[in-house]
Amino acid sequence: MSGQSGLESVLDFLAVPVLRVEEGSARVLSVNAMARTLPFSLERGAVLDEAGAPLPPEQHPVRRAARGEPLEGALFRWETPEGDRTFVVHARMDRSCTPGVATVTFQDVTRWQRAEVDLRRALGARDTFLSVASHELRSPITVLQLVLERLHRGARREETFSGVQVAERLEPALRQVRRLGVLVQNLLDVSRARNNRFDLDRERFALSSLVREVCERFAEQARHAGSDLLMEDCPQVEVHWDRLRVEQALSNLITNAIKYGAGGPISVRAEWQDGEVSLQVWDRGIGVADGDHERIFNPFERAASGHRVESLGLGLYIVREIARAHGGTVGITGREGGGSCFTLRLPLEATERGE
Known part of the structure; x- marks a missing residue:
């Protein structure tokens, strides 16, 4: 040789x-x-x-x-x-x-380079999240402190401090406590989802009752943002889901539409076909770029917009994990004339991951 x-x-x-x-x-x-x-x-x-x-x-x-x-x-x-x-x-x-x-x-080294890019992006998203989280958590705590200090001063100054006065001064504090509760619950949900501990407590209930209750709850908030929240078609069908979790997912989609809907009307509708329910939330707002349709469902991500919206970037991620836990999916499509349509698809009989 x-x-x-x-x-x-x-x-x-x-x-x-x-x-x-x-x-x-x-x-x-x-x-x-x-x-x-x-x-x-x-x-x-x-x-x-x-x-x-x-x-x-x-x-x-x-x-x-x-x-x-x-x-x-x-x-x-x-x-x-x-x-x-x-x-x-x-x-x-x-x-x-x-x-x-x-x-x-x-x-x-293609794979390592892509991993480095993904890591840098994840670190950037983490830093943004920590910045927004500190702001979001600090705001209600500051308001709580001010309300309680005023209440304390009033109680010391006035011998006859009426129940009506106490109730009026406690109302903003209660709002901030509820806000803190939502923030903490979102962080807890992310931890559970990432550790595959997103368990379901399933029950049978009427789909229309859930959709109606959520729409009624957010109608006033939508009006404050200049939007009309409309409940459209909803089939009379019984589902077997974790009611609180699906209520949370639908609430997140509606609040997202209120934030980014630019004061336009918001429509909520449900369809039932071939053993699957589709819950749709339509808005006429700024829309989401095609390249962001997958990204916005990742944790700590927010859609780019022309105005500043403070949020932890967890709402849509939690919706995605709730959908997955039920054996379903969530997606977004654009609509003619602007805006977005988020669609949550769930089987009538929820099947947990791993079953």
């Missing part, structure tokens, strides 16, 4: 693509087995710069290696039919023969 063929046999055992390139001409002398399995050509494929534009031919890493340029861990991105792939490239020139031969190795 010749020395060259023996080297090629050794290179075939390597788990990374390897090319051996002639000095000067950049002619490929051999390609190892791993390089031959790639669905694109390392030596002729389009290599992109940071902006995504093709590099000039003379900047191609194979051409640079053939010129004897040292490539020690340089990153290059190839455009391929399956999407961009990033490789760490090393090159070493052997001039023991004439012309010399450059050995070029390619380590695919």
